[in-house]
């Protein structure tokens with residue numbers, strides 16, 4: 001009897017110490033989706049018109065600084081947005097950052113700090129009323145952590161700005177250039193808990209795209225790999241968003257009936273990609289690509305993952 005009693009005390013003690021250990025080690029809070037992407041543009045009015053009048057999105061928040069628009073936020077749905085910023089440097093990369101949604105930005109801050117990543121000393125409330133901050137991934141891409149606030153400019157627009165004209169109601173992924181895929185995988189998979197779901201590429205021997213799904217949601221980020229310094233045009237294609245549509249031909253017919261703002265690249269014809277999903281690429285004034293794509297492969301069977309070699313870019317010394 002005495003032995004059983006001490007054994008029970010022992011078990012209770014170990015459970016308590018396990019809980020304490022868990023309590024001491026910061027845990028990663030859920031990441032439930034891809035929240036937005038922020039693009040720079042050389043022509044703010046043109047890009048605003050493109051997203052509003054052509055793609056059909058409502059500009060839900062507009063911020064000004066020194067009498068000029070410093071940020072235009074377009075609403076895809078209640079938890080996904082496209083942010084447009086006036087360029088700071090001409091002919092620089094058009095992607096400013098992308099954002100993932102967490103349920104607890106402060107817990108994520110503590111967690112990322114425990115992993116050695118540079119984060120602010122506290123979780124700030126941003127200009128739109130959300131809890132947000134930046135963390136820079138090992139390749140230099142800015143990943144914003146966002147937890148939607150219950151008050152502020154964005155919360156005030158809840159239930160509004162969901163135009164019936166918008167060409168898609170879901171941003172299924174964002175894609176961004178990744179020079180070193182190993183570094184990217186160590187951050188997004190090992191630290192943030194993303195799951196790799198697919199690899200692909202135009203050349204079966206080389207992997208150009210790696211799809212990583214957010215750990216507690218459905219959306220993905222598409223790591224855009226390369227092994228040679230990309231041209232400006234190529235960069236605009238790599239740093240992109242994908243908007244999901246039900247029927248690519250109906251989507252094309254709708255967009256054909258609208259006036260595309262002048263000066264942009266001609267969209268690609270509808271066709272199935274390597275992933276067997278029907279798609280069209282549209283381009284904004286800076287050459288930034290908007291991929292409109294059906295959710296399912298045309299035959300309902302997912303394309304197999306590539307077994308090729310992951311591309312990697314090693315900058316050459318001048």
Ligand SMILES: [Fe+2]
Pocket residue numbers: 173175222240241242291
């Ligand atoms: Fe894509």
